[in-house]
Amino acid sequence: MPVARPLSRRQLLFGGQPGTPALRPPWALDERAFLAACTQCRACVERCPQQVLVLHRDGYPRFDPVAGECTFCGDCVDACQSGALQMRNGQPAWQQIAEVGEACLCRSGVVCGSCREICPESALHFERGRIAAPRVDADRCSGCGACVSVCPSAALSVRAQVQEAIA
Numbered sequence: 001m002p003v004a005r006p007l008s009r010r011q012l013l014f015g016g017q018p019g020t021p022a023l024r025p026p027w028a029l030d031e032r033a034f035l036a037a038c039t040q041c042r043a044c045v046e047r048c049p050q051q052v053l054v055l056h057r058d059g060y061p062r063f064d065p066v067a068g069e070c071t072f073c074g075d076c077v078d079a080c081q082s083g084a085l086q087m088r089n090g091q092p093a094w095q096q097i098a099e100v101g102e103a104c105l106c107r108s109g110v111v112c113g114s115c116r117e118i119c120p121e122s123a124l125h126f127e128r129g130r131i132a133a134p135r136v137d138a139d140r141c142s143g144c145g146a147c148v149s150v151c152p153s154a155a156l157s158v159r160a161q162v163q164e165a166i167a
């Protein structure tokens with residue numbers, strides 16, 4: 001079984017990519033605890049029926065919304081024997097939200113509603129009567145990633161909302 005390597009402070013904060021907190025599988029522990037617990041066994045990656053989990057080059061699993069939607073089936077948690085993924089009472093699957101970038105076709109006056117059509121939470125709102133980029137309703141967005149891969153201009157992404165403070 002692979003042995004986890006000690007990570008730098010930057011890796012702990014950003015998963016190795018400056019400015020980009022890593023998107024972990026759903027129900028992952030807080031970042032520091034996750035990195036300590038995960039044995040890099042890749043069981044979650046192999047179990048995910050949606051194939052939205054990938055093993056990053058640092059050896060740890062990540063959620064990749066470009067690959068598709070997390071349906072919150074919980075199979076990855078069931079597969080994880082290390083405790084790195086755990087459904088705890090009252091805890092949400094994760095703290096992450098969709099973001100609409102500059103490439104949104106609506107910003108160029110093109111009518112497009114692909115993301116709104118696929119969003120299972122009705123979390124993308126367009127202003128009535130205007131061609132404008134959609135607004136993400138933070139109270140509704142589950143961070144599932146369904147909107148990301150359907151965007152014809154790759155304008156959507158999912159961003160982690162919390163980072164663990166490291167002294």
Ligand code: SF4
Binds near residue numbers: 053072074075076
């Ligand atoms: S909850 Fe299900 S769909 Fe989502 S990452 Fe885990 S196994 Fe994949």
Ligand code: SF4
Binds near residue numbers: 042044061083
């Ligand atoms: S199943 Fe658990 S221990 Fe194995 S790679 Fe996934 S998160 Fe890490």
Ligand code: SF4
Binds near residue numbers: 123147
């Ligand atoms: S991440 Fe999921 S819930 Fe959030 S806006 Fe996209 S499709 Fe809707």
